[in-house]
Amino acid sequence: SDADIFILDSPLSAVDAIVQNEIFTKCFLGLLRHKTVILVTHSPEIIASKCIDQLIQLKGGHLIQTSVDNQMALTDALVTPLRVRVGFADDSHDNHDDYRSEPSQEWDRSILLTPSVASPYPAPFLHGMPFTPFDEAGAATYDDQSGRLVLDEGRSQGRVSTKVFASYLQAVGGWKKVLFWVAVLAIWQGLTISGDVWLSRWSATVKDGTASTSADYLHDAGYYLSIYAVFALGSVAMTMVRTLSIFSSGVAASRRLFENMTNALLRAPMRFFDTNPIGRILNRYSNDINTVDSSIPFSVSASMAVAFMALFSFGTTIWVLQWRGVALLPLIYVYFVLGGYYVEPAREMERVNKTTKSPLLNLISESIEGALVIRAFGPKQVRRFQRQHFRNVDTNNEASFAAQVISQWFAMRIQLLSAILLLCISTALIFMRYYVSPGLIGLVLNYSFTVLPSFQRLVANWGQLETAMVGPERLAEYANIEPEAPRVISGAVAKDWPTTGEVEFAHMSFRYKENDPMVLKDVSVHIQSGEKVGIVGRTGAGKSSLTMALFRINELAGGSIKIDGVDISHVGVKTLRSSIAIIPQAPVLFKGTLRNYLDPFGEFADADLWGCLHKVRLADRISAVDGKLDSPVEENGENFSVGERQMLCMARALLRQARIVVMDEATAAIDHETDQNLQRVIRTEFATSTVLTIAHRLDTVLDADRILVFDQGRLAQCDTPAALIGASAGIFYELCHEGGYLDKMVVPPQH
Structure with a gap:
C-alpha cells in the first residue's frame, strides 16, 4: 500500500528483540521514513526510543498524556537514532520516490546489529535493495511444491465405489429396509396392474352387452367399480407408505453420515486443518449434506418407483404380444447402453462441480473475514479480489453448464429411441387386432406410452442417483480421516497424574x-x-x-x-x-x-x-x-x-x-x-x-x-x-x- 498514513496495531509484539530491531530500523525508519506512522505498542523499548517523534498515552479510553519529541523516554533508545533524519527533509522536495530515495549519508551497519546477527549481504542499508533478496531461494521455482501448506483438493474418478453404496445402505437401515421397500413397491405395482386389467375386463363386459336390464347394469357397474376402487385405494396407500419410508430413512441416513463426519473431524489431527481451508470443509457441510438430505432420497424413491413401473408394464406388454415381444429386447438393451454413456460424464461433472465450489466458498469466507485488510489496501486490491471471485464463479458455472449439455444430449437421444420402440409396438398390435380384444390392445398401447417414458426416466434417475452419490462419497472421505491418538487409554496413568510436574x-x-x-x-x-x-x-x-x-x-x-x-x-x-x-x-x-x-x-x-x-x-x-x-x-x-x-x-x-x-x-x-x-x-x-x-x-x-x-x-x-x-x-x-x-x-x- 502506498498510503500516506500507516496505523499499525501492535505488529511487533510477537517477534524477538533482534527482529523487532530490524523491522523498526529498516521498515519504520527506512521504507516509511516519509510516511506518517501511528504505532500502537506496549513495548517499553520502542516507547523509550528517541526515534519516536510524539507519544500519546491512553488509559480507560481517555487521553491522559501527550509528549512531543519523546520527553517520556526513560531508558536508552531501542536503536541508535538516524543521523540522517534531518537530511530526509532536504531531499524530500526533489525526490518523492520512497523506495529509491537515499539518505544523504551512508549508514554504518555496526550501529544497527551486532556482527553475529547482521545480515550477510554486504550492500549498504536500503541502497538499491529495499526488500529481502532472493539469493537464498536457490533453484526454487514457482512450480516447487515442497513445504506447501494448503494442498489442492483431490476428487475421485470412475464409478462410485460399492463401499459408498454399502455405507449409505447401512445408514438407511440395511437390507431389511430395502426388502421392505421392494415388498411395498411390488404390492403397489400389483394393485396398479390389477386395477388396469380389471378396468379392461369391465370395458369388455360393456361391449358384449351381458347385462340384460338397467338394474343388472347398475349392479354390475357397482360391483366392478367397488373392486376397482379397492385396487386404486390400495395403490395410493402403498405409494404413501413407500414415500414416507424412503424419505424418513434418507433423513436418518443423512444424520448418521453428518455425525460420522463431524466425529471424524473432531478427532482429526491438526495437520488436516492446516492443509484444508475452511471453505473446503464448509462445502462438505453445505453442498454435500444438502445432496444427501434431499437429492438422494428423491432419486432413490423415483428410481425404485420407475423401475417397478417399467418392469411390470413391460412384462404386461410382453405377455400380450407373446413371442412378438422378443423384438423389443434389443431396443431395451440399447436403452441401457445409452444410459451408460450418459452416467459416466454426468457423474464426473458432478464431482468437478463440487470441487470447483470449494475455492468459491473459501474465497468468500476469507474475504468476509479479511474485509478490513482488503479495503485498507485500496480499490485496486478490492478489484483484485472481485476478479478472483468472478474467475471462481465462471469456473463453477462451466462445470454446471457442461452438466446441462450432457443431460440435454441424453434426453434427445432417449426420446428418439422411445419413438422407434413405440413404432415397433404399434405395428405389432396392428397385426394382432384379430387375436386380441380391443380392451387389451388399449391396455398395451397405454402401457407403451407409459413404459417408454419410464425407461427414459429410469436411466435418467439412475444417472442422477449415481451422480448424487458423489455427496456420500465426499462425506465418506472426511468420515474416514485417520484420527489422532486415542483420547483416553485406560490404566495408563493415575487419576491425579502428574503429581510432580517433572x-x-x-x-x-x-x-x-x-x-x-x-x-x-x-x-x-x-x-x-x-x-x-x-x-x-x-x-x-x-x-x-x-x-x-x-x-x-x-x-x-x-x-x-x-x-x-x-x-x-x-x-x-x-x-x-x-x-x-x-x-x-x-x-x-x-x-x-x-x-x-x-x-x-x-x-x-x-x-x-x-x-x-x-x-x-x-x-x-x-x-x-x-x-x-x-x-x-x-x-x-x-x-x-x-x-x-x-x-x-x-x-x-x-x-x-x-x-x-x-x-x-x-x-x-x-x-x-x-x-x-x-x-x-x-x-x-x-x-x-x-x-x-x-x-x-x-x-x-x-x-x-x-x-x-x-x-x-x-x-x-x-x-x-x-x-x-x-x-x-x-x-x-x-x-x-x-x-x-x-x-x-x-x-x-x-x-
Missing part, C-alpha cells in the same frame, strides 16, 4: 507434516519439578513448536517426552492435554457466558471464580457489567480487548492449578504494568508448579531458574540467565543486548 525431553525431533523438514532437532533437556524455565530464541527458532510437541498436536518424528517418568505417547491425548494448562499467544474465547468459559464443567464455586478474576485484575471490569459472571462473551471474545482475553486465559489456568503451566508469549499484548502484575501472580500462585514461559520480551524470563535458547530448531544454550549473560557471548547475550536488558541483570563476577 518433564524430560530425550533426543526429541518434531515436524508438522510428513516429509517436511524438522522444526525441532534432537532436543534433550530435563526440567525438574517446580522449575521455572524460560524459552527464548529468534523468531522461527522452534519455541512454540515445543508446546505443539508437548501437547501432542502432532506426533513426534523421533525421541520421546516424559512427564513424571511416563512417556506421553502412552497417555491418551485428552488425559494429557487436560493435565497441562496453557495461556496461548492468540487467546480463543467461544460464544457463551463468562462463567461457561472459566468453568465449563461447573466444578468451582463463584468465590473461586471471583478470586481468580481479582488476581488478574479483571474483577472491577466484570462487576461493572450486567450479569457479571453470567455476562455474555461474544464470538472470539470481541467484547474484550486482546489483553483482557489473555488475562481471562490466565484466570482459567489459575482456576485449575495445573502441575505444568505453559505460557506461549502470554504477555505480548498487555502493557508493562499488567505484565509485572501477572508475573507476580505466576510466582505466587504457581510457586510449586513447573512453568514453561516462551517469551520475546525477555524481562518476563530474566528471573527464571533456567533459560532454554533455541536456534534453528536446536537447543543451543541451557543455563541460568546470569550464567548466559556472564559469558558475554552467545544468542541469549545478543538478544539481551539488542533489547537493552543487560543493565537489568546483576551478573555475579566471574572467577
